[in-house]
Amino acid sequence: xxxxxxxxxxxxxxxxxxxxxxxxxxxxxxxRTVALSEAFDDLGAARTQAAQIKDFVLDxxxxxxxxxxxxxxLNGIEVHWAKDAAAANKIILDICKTNAPDGGVVVKxxxxxxxxxxxxxxxxxxxYEVVETDLGEFVIQIDNDTPSHIVTPxxxxxxxxxxxxxxxxxxxxxxxxxxxxxxxxRNHLRDKFRQAKIGISGINFAIAESGRLVxxxxxxxxxxxxxxxxxxIAIMGLEKVLPNxxxxxxxxxxLAGSATGQRxxxxxxxxxxxxxxxxxxxxxxxxLVILDxxxxxxxxxxxxxxxxxxxxxxxxxxxxxxxxxxxxAYKHVYSGPLGAVLGPxxxxxxxxxxxxxxxxxxxxxxxxxxxxxxxPRMLLQLRDEAVRKGLIKEAIPWSIFAMGTTSGFRWRMGxxxxxxxxxxxxxxxxGWEEFKDLPKKEGRDFRKWWNARS
Amino acid sequence: MLTCLCDSFxxxxxxxxxxxxxxxxxxxxxxxxxxxxxxxxxxxxxxxxARLSAGHLMxxxxxxxxxxxxxxxxxxxxxxxxYPILYSDMAHPKVYELGEYLVQHLRMKSWPVTVKQxxxxxxxxxxxxxxxxxxxxxxxxxxxxxxxxxVELVPFEQGDQCCGFGGAFAATHGSISxxxxxxxxxxxxxxxxxxxxxxxxxxxxxxxxxxTRHKMDLEVRHFSQLLAEAIEP
Numbered sequence: 001x002x003x004x005x006x007x008x009x010x011x012x013x014x015x016x017x018x019x020x021x022x023x024x025x026x027x028x029x030x031x032r033t034v035a036l037s038e039a040f041d042d043l044g045a046a047r048t049q050a051a052q053i054k055d056f057v058l059d060x061x062x063x064x065x066x067x068x069x070x071x072x073x074l075n076g077i078e079v080h081w082a083k084d085a086a087a088a089n090k091i092i093l094d095i096c097k098t099n100a101p102d103g104g105v106v107v108k109x110x111x112x113x114x115x116x117x118x119x120x121x122x123x124x125x126x127x128y129e130v131v132e133t134d135l136g137e138f139v140i141q142i143d144n145d146t147p148s149h150i151v152t153p154x155x156x157x158x159x160x161x162x163x164x165x166x167x168x169x170x171x172x173x174x175x176x177x178x179x180x181x182x183x184x185x186r187n188h189l190r191d192k193f194r195q196a197k198i199g200i201s202g203i204n205f206a207i208a209e210s211g212r213l214v215x216x217x218x219x220x221x222x223x224x225x226x227x228x229x230x231x232x233i234a235i236m237g238l239e240k241v242l243p244n245x246x247x248x249x250x251x252x253x254x255l256a257g258s259a260t261g262q263r264x265x266x267x268x269x270x271x272x273x274x275x276x277x278x279x280x281x282x283x284x285x286x287x288l289v290i291l292d293x294x295x296x297x298x299x300x301x302x303x304x305x306x307x308x309x310x311x312x313x314x315x316x317x318x319x320x321x322x323x324x325x326x327x328x329a330y331k332h333v334y335s336g337p338l339g340a341v342l343g344p345x346x347x348x349x350x351x352x353x354x355x356x357x358x359x360x361x362x363x364x365x366x367x368x369x370x371x372x373x374x375x376p377r378m379l380l381q382l383r384d385e386a387v388r389k390g391l392i393k394e395a396i397p398w399s400i401f402a403m404g405t406t407s408g409f410r411w412r413m414g415x416x417x418x419x420x421x422x423x424x425x426x427x428x429x430x431g432w433e434e435f436k437d438l439p440k441k442e443g444r445d446f447r448k449w450w451n452a453r454s
Numbered sequence: 455m456l457t458c459l460c461d462s463f464x465x466x467x468x469x470x471x472x473x474x475x476x477x478x479x480x481x482x483x484x485x486x487x488x489x490x491x492x493x494x495x496x497x498x499x500x501x502x503x504a505r506l507s508a509g510h511l512m513x514x515x516x517x518x519x520x521x522x523x524x525x526x527x528x529x530x531x532x533x534x535x536x537y538p539i540l541y542s543d544m545a546h547p548k549v550y551e552l553g554e555y556l557v558q559h560l561r562m563k564s565w566p567v568t569v570k571q572x573x574x575x576x577x578x579x580x581x582x583x584x585x586x587x588x589x590x591x592x593x594x595x596x597x598x599x600x601x602x603x604x605v606e607l608v609p610f611e612q613g614d615q616c617c618g619f620g621g622a623f624a625a626t627h628g629s630i631s632x633x634x635x636x637x638x639x640x641x642x643x644x645x646x647x648x649x650x651x652x653x654x655x656x657x658x659x660x661x662x663x664x665x666t667r668h669k670m671d672l673e674v675r676h677f678s679q680l681l682a683e684a685i686e687p
Contacts, residue, residue, distance in 0.1 A: 007627040018633070026612065320616045324633040358627060360620025360634070361497060362584035377539070383499025395626060398495035402503035406510045408487025418462055431625035435632035436663030439459075443466035446456060450472070450484050 006358035031261025054308035071211025075273035085117035110134035111202025148327035258312035315365035353391035356382035470682035553595035564601030579647035610645035619660035
């Protein structure tokens, strides 16, 4: 049988990785439940309100984005529009070239948008030393790996593996003590912050009303990235805009609780522009790159609600499939239930036709989603689209099955022949039987019993 | 509405369902021409095939006009929640899962035991199906099972997590499906339960396939079977 891509990946995954991903995911899901129940009297109502605000945003982008641009520019933030990854990369490189023509260090805060456009590779090729400063992303970078989770990028790694990488990179004597490892990274990164002329970050929210960029984090590296270098470049997907400052408390609480099980993240940054004349520190320039890269196409199609996503990662943590396979199985920057919808929605289903099938449709993702995205329904729609376009070949010929269901007589005949199916070869049967015993007829037959009674 | 799995493999769950409904005072009608609700092709993305099955169910079971009760939250979810996706102008059909019907509609709070010879005490791990949560069940099945004096419900870790079945997923993504199922079985085993009871034969078929393959000391039952055992024959 031609195995689907996620299943293929899962078969090669070491048990150690699965255990690491599963235990971290289970712990984070538990922490989420506690944090959100403490943060909200009525979590359901909070999620509904957040979903409604995001829907308002999606309905009003043509007004909100120009408002954001205007307010940002009044704050001294220069706004750039990028229709795709190539445009965004070029805009960012041009800013780098203007401010650091001889290359040098570019420090980066964690940003999935930069992962999406593969910015690091682009800047490194142009001669810049790009340094990830989020601890997880830093480990990813020195290991030449990719994030396997949108919030906790090294969820697939063990402490031992990180310790070995640090030793290999000469960051200090071998240690498995988390605080010592963090200190080694800190020492290494502190120098980079001093050298960097450019700092690049994502954003979590951009407020149209005030032109402020909001970033949350726990490590303090975002603060350094956005304030120590002379130039701060922020990049955002165009759906990340929020109308008003008063929307923030709801979203900050939902995001922190859903993502990391916190009442509030350790840091919340409100970037209101570059250094003012009477200020001694802060960047001299702040740029905001607003990225489309397929998002307006999604806006006008059946997967529109996926643009409500605030990238908390709760759906990854709770997903039984993600817990087994890690984010790398999805072969896309965005993984888990979110990625199984957003990946094909951004890039076209032709590129990722079988991702939507890597789900039991258990619905846990929708139940935890802080903005109530109907992910299972969209996975079903993606399956429908893939079948209609002939992109996936079904092991089971459903049209023949369905013909059998349109007549009571044919169905009953089929049931009689069922014991013989046990002898037949079939890819679906083989797929089941490889790991599990096939079901056997147990006890009495319902129809015989019913007919004998009446 | 009998389910495909009760029709093909697990007749006892179907028989128990009829006995339970009759014990609760219902008159049960079974449409001999009923087939499948169409969930397997629907979930696989073949929606035109699913509409063929759905059309037949509407011409048979749904055409009687009586409340439809089925021993599967999964089949109930398909008809009630997914037919309106297949047919955009359709209202949600009145199809109920068995436990939901008994508790929410017949207002049963506990199960009336009439059997004279009481079964042996048993520790039950109750597996709640995802589709049960999906159609809004709030522990109706457990409530009835827990009211049986010889039953002790034992909680287990990650009780809400999926069993890994997912229909065709269980065959196309076999190793992942088995991994999820084994995780569930390990948690259940750790709880000290004797048997696994649930409300969907799909989940129970998945778990049983793993139990027999790994020769585990566990068995699966549909909750209607436990309720039926409490009725004096």
